[in-house]
Amino acid sequence: MSDMPPYRHSGAGNPWRNPDDLYAGRPPWDIGRPQPAFLALAEAGAIQGRVLDVGCGTGEHALMAAGLGLDATGVDLASRALDAARRKAGERGLTARFLCHDARRLAGLGEYFDTVLDCGLFHIFDDNDRSAFVGSLRSVVKQGGRYFMLCFSDRQPGGQGPRRVTRGEIEAAFTDGWRVDSIDPATIDITTDPDGIRAWLVAVTRI
Structure with a gap:
């Protein structure tokens, strides 16, 4: 996958100045x-209660939650992606909110x-933004609530x-007010490679 394009930016950070540019065509993670x-998991x-999809892109995971009858919200900074998510919701007869908001x-x-x-957001952040993001999560996840993440793995x-993410980096990020329940090998499917991308599936509980 040496020719793999930049994988994802949808929600915050600034590895790309304009997140809408990523949705001028169909990006590989869509x-x-x-x-x-x-x-x-669903x-x-x-996946229970009120659900937030951070860096939601075109909304597949928020819509999955809505299809379960859950209260679902997606946030992203890419307005093109959010427009697509809203169109999908209408076409599928599902109710979900999609907001332009910094994760x-x-x-x-x-x-x-x-x-x-979180599918593909955590791994875009540099160290400072990663710390801000985790603090941001802590402010909105109820005690006993869960955070599920798919991120690029160092595998x-x-x-x-x-950037590739190690188990140690994940454990270090979720210390204050969190319990890391599991970090398991997983795959992120993309359109440009049938084998997908090696990832971590992470489950964390707010304590």
């Missing part, structure tokens, strides 16, 4: 369905959530795309 790892009943400043929503989903070969 697979038109939920990621299998998150779909398995089928297992792990590093979730307290500004003035709301609390039971479940937060992924090559050097293209976003």
Whole structure:
């Protein structure tokens, strides 16, 4: 996958100055369905209550939650992606909110959530923005609430795309007010490679 394009920016940070540029065409992470790892969580009943999809892109995971009858909100900074998410909701007859909002400043929503989903956002941040993002999450996740993340793993070969994330980095990020429940090998499906991307599936509880 040496020719893999920059993988994702949808929600905050500034590896790309204009997130809308990523949606001028169809980016490789926009697979038109939920990621299998998150779909398995939904089928297992792990996604509950009020759900927030951070860096939601075109909304597949927020819409998955809405399809379960849950109160679902997606946030992103890419207006093109949000417009696409709203169109999908209308076409599928689902109710979900899609808001243009910075994932590093979730307290500004003035709301609390039971479940937060993150596919491909955490790994775009540098160290400072990563700390801000985790603090932002802490401000909106209810005690006992869960954060589920799919991120690029250091198991992924090559050097293209976003920074690889190690188990140690994940554990270090979620110390104050969190319990890391699991960090498991997983795959992020993309349109440009049938083998997908090696990832971590992370489950964290707010304590």
